[in-house]
Amino acid sequence: MRTTFYSYFCSKCKGVTVEEAAKQASDGSVVCDKCGALAFRKNPGRRRRVSLWPRWSDAAGVHPSQIREQQEELAQHGVSAEFNSEGQIKFEDPAHERRCLQAMGMYNRNAGYSDAAPKNR
Numbered sequence: 616m617r618t619t620f621y622s623y624f625c626s627k628c629k630g631v632t633v634e635e636a637a638k639q640a641s642d643g644s645v646v647c648d649k650c651g652a653l654a655f656r657k658n659p660g661r662r663r664r665v666s667l668w669p670r671w672s673d674a675a676g677v678h679p680s681q682i683r684e685q686q687e688e689l690a691q692h693g694v695s696a697e698f699n700s701e702g703q704i705k706f707e708d709p710a711h712e713r714r715c716l717q718a719m720g721m722y723n724r725n726a727g728y729s730d731a732a733p734k735n736r
Contacts, residue, residue: 671703672712675721678702685719692718 677685682698689696694714697705706712716722722733 668708669705671699671705673703675706675716675719676701676703689715689718694718 676698679700679702682702685704686696686698692714694711696711696715699705704715706715712723
């Protein structure tokens with residue numbers, strides 16, 4: 616039979632302990648080996664989430680000499696956007712990307728259901 620282990624983080628002494636599932640209390644807490652405190656929560660581990668946002672786009676970007684003009688055009692549609700010195704536009708999140716692309720008359724060809732898509736097709 617396979618044994619399951621859980622990793623816990625002690626908020627009092629900042630220590631980490633590993634316990635078998637069978638040794639846990641019914642509320643999920645475990646006694647710390649170092650300080651004996653009961654204030655434990657599950658340690659999220661060392662996994663890292665990869666964040667896609669914010670991201671810079673070449674395809675929706677403009678020539679550096681056109682940055683000011685593009686920002687004014689986006690402002691007319693109620694969208695503010697940041698451009699870097701190379702003319703790439705910065706999308707803060709998927710909703711911001713959708714608003715920017717719609718204001719520019721563009722769409723994402725790899726889009727999902729809620730993303731900007733071509734109209735009247």
